[in-house]
Amino acid sequence: MQRRKFIKDNLTGLPILLLTPSLLASSCNKEDDHEPNEKTVIVIGAGISGLAAAKKLKENGFNVTVLEAQDKIGGRLRTNRTLGVAFDEGASWIHGTSGNPITTLAQQAGMSTAFTDDESLVCYDITGVLRNNAVFNDAETEFEIILNSLKNSGGASQSFETVFNRLYPTKVNDRLWKFLLSTYITFDLGDLDKVSSTLYEEGEEFSGEERISTNGYDTIPNYLASGLNIQLNQRVSKIDYIDIKVKITHNGNVTEADYVIVTVPLGVLKSGKIQFVPNLPIAKQTAIQKVGMNCVNKFLLTWNTAFWDNKQYIYYTPEIKDKFNYFVNVKKFHPNVNALMTFAYANYARQTEAMTDAQIIGEIMLHLRDIYGNSIPNPTNMLRTQWQTNENSFGSYSFTQVGTEMQHFDDLAEEVYGKLFFAGEHTHIDYFSTAHGAYLSGIREADKIIAL
Numbered sequence: 001m002q003r004r005k006f007i008k009d010n011l012t013g014l015p016i017l018l019l020t021p022s023l024l025a026s027s028c029n030k031e032d033d034h035e036p037n038e039k040t041v042i043v044i045g046a047g048i049s050g051l052a053a054a055k056k057l058k059e060n061g062f063n064v065t066v067l068e069a070q071d072k073i074g075g076r077l078r079t080n081r082t083l084g085v086a087f088d089e090g091a092s093w094i095h096g097t098s099g100n101p102i103t104t105l106a107q108q109a110g111m112s113t114a115f116t117d118d119e120s121l122v123c124y125d126i127t128g129v130l131r132n133n134a135v136f137n138d139a140e141t142e143f144e145i146i147l148n149s150l151k152n153s154g155g156a157s158q159s160f161e162t163v164f165n166r167l168y169p170t171k172v173n174d175r176l177w178k179f180l181l182s183t184y185i186t187f188d189l190g191d192l193d194k195v196s197s198t199l200y201e202e203g204e205e206f207s208g209e210e211r212i213s214t215n216g217y218d219t220i221p222n223y224l225a226s227g228l229n230i231q232l233n234q235r236v237s238k239i240d241y242i243d244i245k246v247k248i249t250h251n252g253n254v255t256e257a258d259y260v261i262v263t264v265p266l267g268v269l270k271s272g273k274i275q276f277v278p279n280l281p282i283a284k285q286t287a288i289q290k291v292g293m294n295c296v297n298k299f300l301l302t303w304n305t306a307f308w309d310n311k312q313y314i315y316y317t318p319e320i321k322d323k324f325n326y327f328v329n330v331k332k333f334h335p336n337v338n339a340l341m342t343f344a345y346a347n348y349a350r351q352t353e354a355m356t357d358a359q360i361i362g363e364i365m366l367h368l369r370d371i372y373g374n375s376i377p378n379p380t381n382m383l384r385t386q387w388q389t390n391e392n393s394f395g396s397y398s399f400t401q402v403g404t405e406m407q408h409f410d411d412l413a414e415e416v417y418g419k420l421f422f423a424g425e426h427t428h429i430d431y432f433s434t435a436h437g438a439y440l441s442g443i444r445e446a447d448k449i450i451a452l
């Protein structure tokens with residue numbers, strides 16, 4: 001998530017003020033410190049938002065059950081260790097450690113992290129031509145200035161691409177500018193022809209270091225889940241909130257509860273695979289439709305020996321946008337592991353989901369061989385994600401697309417009839433699309449129920 005570092009410095013201090021001590025304390029372990037009450041809560045989804053809510057409600061005496069569709073918890077915080085190194089298929093980074101609740105949670109959960117230095121990079125053009133540092137830095141600086149001003153020329157019905165192409169026609173086909181747009185906008189948000197030209201910079205940032213998980217982000221959901229009643233393989237298909245008790249249909253069974261917190265991803269809400277009775281309020285239906293859902297896929301490749309630069313990041317500026325143009329050198333934080341992590345964004349990411357492993361390796365190796373020469377070997381192994389076709393998320397994270405209004409994030413968070421509550425990254429107006437936004441949304445909804 002590259003866009004974030006541009007605006008982070010301007011916000012130093014603010015997020016710390018926004019995070020009240022009670023929010024930070026809410027992640028502390030204080031089990032069963034309230035008298036039990038008779039209220040039952042069902043939390044739908046065992047991602048970080050659902051687990052945070054469930055943990056806090058349980059600590060406050062509620063009778064909480066978490067229903068999770070998959071055979072494991074964590075949602076978009078999940079880690080694949082089959083290659084002997086923790087490959088985070090969803091979130092990898094703590095974006096800004098100062099005041100970020102994930103920093104505290106990571107310490108409590110035992111998630112180790114490493115600093116990823118944004119300045120440690122090398123950038124190659126096609127045919128392996130090394131891009132000049134000064135030219136790259138100047139372009140980045142110019143891009144930052146453009147990002148700060150483009151929204152003033154945008155309109156509610158215009159995409160980022162429409163406005164950028166009108167204002168900067170000479171940059172549209174420039175490979176370096178394609179790269180900057182891809183890694184700073186599309187990675188974070190979505191396809192340029194969908195991203196809002198007025199809201200692309202919305203959202204708050206934490207200051208401090210960017211730190212990457214080294215032993216797996218799933219340590220956090222595993223920590224939050226301790227002691228909770230979680231039922232796996234329970235896919236919720238219907239939520240009937242017409243009567244006093246809410247009735248939840250899952251795998252053909254119906255369970256009743258006083259309160260329900262829906263934490264399924266925006267992509268699942270968009271898919272209509274959960275039926276709400278009665279229909280959700282129009283404002284919420286509109287918000288579900290209007291907020292965008294990006295797709296980012298991640299690929300981990302391993303080799304017996306490393307052939308690449310000893311830098312944290314290896315950038316490549318191909319003709320085709322959003323395609324394997326950004327490599328994270330895993331060896332920097334796992335010295336014994338010869339691995340690179342790369343990405344596909346937005347429409348290209350969706351295309352990769354129909355490709356075979358061999359086709360993907362072929363495409364990635366075209367880029368790496370263009371940089372490092374034809375003699376470099378194919379990887380020994382590859383791991384990949386397919387977030388768009390994943391029925392548990394239908395995409396990676398939410399973003400401000402053309403038609404989105406910031407009010408829509410609050411509409412997504414709005415409770416219905418005082419018994420149907422909504423959490424998840426897409427419900428946090430300040431920190432949507434992040435692990436910390438998801439966590440804070442879960443605490444927020446638990447607090448609402450506790451306050452009733």
Ligand SMILES: Cc1cc2nc3c(=O)[nH]c(=O)nc-3n(C[C@H](O)[C@H](O)[C@H](O)COP(=O)(O)OP(=O)(O)OC[C@H]3O[C@@H](n4cnc5c(N)ncnc54)[C@H](O)[C@@H]3O)c2cc1C
Binds near residue numbers: 069091235
């Ligand atoms: C590729 C990628 C990279 C990312 N990188 C970062 C990063 O570096 N840093 C960062 O801060 N954030 C990052 N994020 C965002 C972060 O991972 C998410 O914002 C956060 O994990 C979302 O948590 P959540 O609780 O809202 O949703 P989820 O984790 O998706 O939890 C929702 C749960 O609901 C379950 N569910 C779905 N449908 C049903 C159903 N019908 N019945 C029952 N259960 C259901 C799902 O299985 C899932 O477990 C990334 C995400 C992705 C995908």
